[in-house]
């Protein structure tokens with residue numbers, strides 16, 4: 168049911184964008200977006216549609232709450248992805264509206280009768296697996312460089328590639344400095360969504376191919392070309408390793424961008440290793456914290472994601488060599504990562520560390536018992552509560568110390584039973 172009852176009588180309405188694309192791909196469509204032609208804003212309002220924003224002629228359907236946009240054209244009037252002159256009146260056709268869109272696969276419309284209107288060859292590109300820009304106006308919106316990369320993270324597993332002409336346009340946009348006009352929130356939003364897709368490495372590769380990775384994520388771009396020891400990292404290159412880790416994180420924790428972000432940034436310190444000590448990376452867990460903080464501040468990464476990334480950066484080697492840690496060190500690690508207050512932070516940390524270990528060439532199916540051991544220790548520590556150690560006269564720091572000791576003992580017992588099992 169399209170619930171078109173409330174539309175102005177003269178209007179024609181089409182489903183457009185992601186909903187049509189996803190249905191053709193056999194994927195579950197997300198939000199439905201509609202385009203309306205042959206009417207105007209006043210008639211839409213009179214029919215009960217609610218205005219959404221001042222900048223675009225977009226309305227909410229009074230019954231379904233879905234977005235209905237008047238067909239429009241846009242002309243660049245400033246820099247960045249804002250600064251457009253929007254034109255929408257009864258003379259704007261469906262074809263005009265489709266032409267202003269980003270990719271041909273997003274520019275297919277579907278009428279009430281189910282017929283597809285596809286003047287730009289979107290179906291052909293869907294079948295061929297090609298991300299191709301609709302028109303040279305693509306270059307007017309720098310956000311589309313990130314969107315291209317994000318769609319690649321989603322569709323690369325289906326064999327998609329970016330059309331060479333589109334890639335050339337993207338290179339030109341980057342070279343012209345257009346990406347400098349993106350606000351941090353939008354960059355983070357696209358990065359976050361890309362990390363939640365099936366193959367985030369394709370996001371990194373696409374950005375790198377057009378030079379955008381060095382602009383939006385210079386700390387990650389700097390990892391390419393940095394060697395690691397081949398006996399531990401058969402893939403050698405730290406950028407290649409990072410690509411594998413983000414893909415592994417997407418496999419182990421599908422759709423979890425916090426885990427993806429921590430996977431992406433856990434080795435940032437390796438870009439700072441002095442040349443003379445390569446391919447070793449002593450202290451990279453510590454040196455990685457400063458570039459991570461810079462990246463998070465620049466993109467305004469939310470607290471939860473920032474914290475997990477910092478925990479993973481600082482602790483991933485400790486978790487890898489979990490068996491060598493003393494019981495008290497295990498306790499301190501769990502406490503440092505906030506695992507006593509919020510146990511789920513340890514689950515997330517364990518997953519990032521597992522993605523790191525299995526994100527190495529030839530190790531993707533490796534077992535990672537350290538994760539199980541870490542979680543067992545977290546559980547053991549949490550079985551002991553303050554009331555269990557409370558005695559007459561015990562308070563303040565002394566109570567805290569007694570609780571710490573009891574929890575370390577619980578960890579010790581858990582590790583013994585764990586290694587005996």
Ligand code: CTP
Pocket residue numbers: 183184185186197198200267268269270273274308310311314
């Ligand atoms: N669009 C565009 N340029 C942008 C943003 C959006 O051309 N910078 C157009 C595309 O036609 C897109 C539609 O607006 O299909 C809806 O945008 P959005 O909801 O962001 O994307 P979807 O294609 O629906 O993709 P997703 O599945 O990621 O939501």
